[in-house]
Amino acid sequence: DQQVKQNSPSLSVQEGRISILNCDYTNSMFDYFLWYKKYPAEGxxxxxSISSIKDKNEDGRFTVFLNKSAKHLSLHIVPSQPGDSAVYFxxxxxxxxxxxPLVFGKGTRLSVIA
Amino acid sequence: DVKVTQSSRYLVKRTGEKVFLECVQDMDHENMFWYRQDPGLGLRLIYFSYDVKMKEKGDIPEGYSVSREKKERFSLILESASTNQTSMYLCASSPGSGLDTGELFFGEGSRLTVL
Structure with a gap:
């Protein structure tokens, strides 16, 4: 039974636009959430990241939003750049x-098209 | 910077061979992990260790064993490699000891092909 779900296996976005990656979780004991980026052949x-006591955390072009009542979080990348093309966990x-241990979703492959 | 080093980036082995994947971290982290990554399946936890000589099974331990004789080193062992163990293997570490947020520091990965 998946505790962390990323329902979109892939996403394509035009360069300069916003990328929104979604994640749902089922375990109400989770209190810390992280996003990882992975390029091919690299770790x-x-x-x-975001703690459950917050609903938003921003770092440059990246913002994570947490909706605890919906058990949902999202990663916003704006503006999207071709170098952002990767798998996001x-x-x-x-x-x-x-x-x-951390529980991971299956990942979403983001493609940013120039 | 935390450095997690995996001994081999690419390996090709035969079915039935014994395979050792080595991982070393240089930040005195207590916790170490082995994952495998497969397309469409994400990162799946094989084994982890919270202390020297200690090991815990993850979600998919079958066909694998581990060894942690020293704090900085965590080895993954495939006793008899099979083709379904062809995968990208990722080692990770985290501080432990109340300093942990759960954030993991990953190595570069070892791409294993079993023929």
Whole structure:
């Protein structure tokens, strides 16, 4: 049973436009959420995170929004650039419930078209 | 910067061979993890370790074992490689000891092909 779901396997966006990647979770114990970016033949790299006590976190072109009541988070990239083309993984952890591994979604492949 | 180093970027092995994938981290992290990544399946946790000589099964441990004899090193072992173990293997670490947000630091990955 998937606890973290990324329902869109792929997304194509024009350069300069906004990219919105979505993620849903089922476990109400999750209290920390992260986005990772992965290029082919490389390891994932951390992009941005958000604690459950916040509903928004912004870092440059990247903003993550959290809607706890809907158990939904989204990553906004604006403006999108060709170098943003990668697979994006949503992940969640239950920090206050002890030391448990991150749970990852299946990823969304973003293609930014010039 | 945290560095997680995986010993081999690309390996080609035969069915039935024993395969060792080595991972070393240089930041004194307590927690180490092995994942595999397959298209459409995301990152799946194989094994993890929160301390030396300690190991826990992840979601897909079958066909794998691990060894953590030293804090900085976490090895993944395929006792008898099979074609369905062809995959990208990713090692990761995190601080542990109450410093953890769950953020993982990943290595570059090891692409294993089993023929």
């Amino acid at each position: 994932p790299t951390f992009l941005i 949503c992940a969640a952890s239950a920090i206050n419930s002890g030391n448990t």
